[in-house]
Amino acid sequence: MRAAPPACRGAGVAATELLRRAATGLKALLHGLLGGAVASGAASAATLPEDKAEALYHSYDGGGVKANGPALLVRKSLFDKVSLSAQYYVDAVSNASIDVVTTASPFKETRKAYEFGIDTVVRDTTLSGSVSRSSEPDYVADAASLDVAHEIYGGMTTFSLGFTRSADDVGKKGIPGFIDKANHWQYRTGITQILTSRWLLSINGEAVSDSGYLGSPYRAARVFGAAVPERNPRTRTSRAIKLRTIYDTSTLVPRSSLRAEYRRYWDTWDIKAGTTEIGGSKYVGESFLVDAMVRLYSQDKALFYSDNAQSETTYISRNRQLSTFKSTSFGGKVTYTYPRLPAGYDVKLIGSYERKSFKFSDFTDLRTGNKFSYNADVLQLMVSATF
Amino acid sequence: MRAALPILAAALLATGCAVPEPWVKPYEREKLADPIMQFQRTALNEKHREHIHQVREGARGATGVQGGGCGCN
Numbered sequence: 001m002r003a004a005p006p007a008c009r010g011a012g013v014a015a016t017e018l019l020r021r022a023a024t025g026l027k028a029l030l031h032g033l034l035g036g037a038v039a040s041g042a043a044s045a046a047t048l049p050e051d052k053a054e055a056l057y058h059s060y061d062g063g064g065v066k067a068n069g070p071a072l073l074v075r076k077s078l079f080d081k082v083s084l085s086a087q088y089y090v091d092a093v094s095n096a097s098i099d100v101v102t103t104a105s106p107f108k109e110t111r112k113a114y115e116f117g118i119d120t121v122v123r124d125t126t127l128s129g130s131v132s133r134s135s136e137p138d139y140v141a142d143a144a145s146l147d148v149a150h151e152i153y154g155g156m157t158t159f160s161l162g163f164t165r166s167a168d169d170v171g172k173k174g175i176p177g178f179i180d181k182a183n184h185w186q187y188r189t190g191i192t193q194i195l196t197s198r199w200l201l202s203i204n205g206e207a208v209s210d211s212g213y214l215g216s217p218y219r220a221a222r223v224f225g226a227a228v229p230e231r232n233p234r235t236r237t238s239r240a241i242k243l244r245t246i247y248d249t250s251t252l253v254p255r256s257s258l259r260a261e262y263r264r265y266w267d268t269w270d271i272k273a274g275t276t277e278i279g280g281s282k283y284v285g286e287s288f289l290v291d292a293m294v295r296l297y298s299q300d301k302a303l304f305y306s307d308n309a310q311s312e313t314t315y316i317s318r319n320r321q322l323s324t325f326k327s328t329s330f331g332g333k334v335t336y337t338y339p340r341l342p343a344g345y346d347v348k349l350i351g352s353y354e355r356k357s358f359k360f361s362d363f364t365d366l367r368t369g370n371k372f373s374y375n376a377d378v379l380q381l382m383v384s385a386t387f
Numbered sequence: 388m389r390a391a392l393p394i395l396a397a398a399l400l401a402t403g404c405a406v407p408e409p410w411v412k413p414y415e416r417e418k419l420a421d422p423i424m425q426f427q428r429t430a431l432n433e434k435h436r437e438h439i440h441q442v443r444e445g446a447r448g449a450t451g452v453q454g455g456g457c458g459c460n
Contacts, residue, residue, distance in 0.1 A: 154409030206448030240449035265446035272448035
C-alpha cells in the first residue's frame, strides 16, 4: 500500500477532524434532545402517580337541569412497577330544560360511569391505559385509551401522545334495544416545557373524528315554524389547540401563582370557538389554599343550525349546543389541608363553586319570544387523601 | 444556493452547534413541584368540569385531561 501524498494526508486529517466534530455535535444534539438518556443514562426518571383516594359530591343546577351525584377514585401502586386506578361516577339528572319543556316532557334518569386504568413507568416514559363504560337507560358508551408521556431534555420537556377509541349504542325510550351507533376516534398530543424555575408553558392539540348517529332522537328542529326531527350529518371531525401557562408570582404576592390558557377550536360542521381561562392560587395561613378563576367561552353556529329554518335542507338542527352563544364563568375553590398528619400522608378537604352564565344569539325561548339565556351553579365538595 | 446548504449544515455541525444544555437544573425546580404550579390538581374535579362543558358547548378536546369518551347525548 502506498502512502498518500502530503496534500491528501492533510485533506484526510481535515476530513477526520470534520467527522469527529460532526459526531461530537450530533452527540451533543442527541444528548440535549433526549435528556442524557443516550449517552449517560437518564438524568431524571419519570415517577408513578401517588397512591390516593378521592371522593367527590358534584352538583349542576341551571337552565331547568339538575345533575348531581357522587364520584370516587382510588389509585394504588403495586410493587412500585404499576399504578392501578378505578373510578366510579354517578350523574342523577332531572331534566326540565327548555328543549324538554317546549317539545317533550320533563324526565329523570341516572348515568353511571366506570373507569379502570393502569400506569407504568419505563425510565423517562409513563405509559397509561384505561377502559371505561358510561351507561344511561338509552345510551351506552364504551371507550379505551392509551397515553404515553416522555420526559426529554433533562426533564425540562414532557412530550405526550394519546389515543381514545369509543363506541356508543344509541337508544330511544319506548323502542326495545338500540336504534343506532356512533364511533369516535380521539388523537391528542402535547408538550409541557419548563421555561424558568418559576414558569411553565404547555401546548396541547387534539383531533376528534366521529361517525354514526351524532344527534338526539328526542330533539326537534323548526322548519317554517313547524317542529320536525333534527337531521345531523353522520360524520364530524374537529381540531383544537390549547396554550397554557402558569407562573409562580411569589416575588409579588407571597406563595401565589397565576395561570392563563386559551383554546381555539374548529370543526367540519363549521363551528369555531374560543375559550379563555385565567386563574390565580394563593396560600392563606398554613392550611388553606384559595383559587379563583374566570372563564370566557364563545362559539359560532354550525352550518346547518337554524332557530327556525326558512328553507328545506338536507341537515337541520335546533340543538342550542350548536348555536351561536357566549358563556361566562366565575369560580372559586378553597382547599384545606389537614395538619399534623404523619409524614407521607396527606388529607385535603376541597370545596368549589362556579357561577356560569349562557347567552344565546340565535336561539329563541319559544315561551317568551326572547333570545334565550340562563345561569347555572356548579358545586363540588371533595375529600382527597394521598398515602 | 442549493449547493451551499449542505456546506452550511456541515459547518454548523463542525462548530459543535447543538441545542443549549437544560438550563433549569433538577435542584432548581422546587417551586415548580408546589401544588399551586399544577395545571390540574385533582382528577375528579377536572373530569366533572370537562363533562359539564362537553355536554353544553360545541367545542371539545385539547383539555390536557387524559382519556376520553363523553358518554353523553
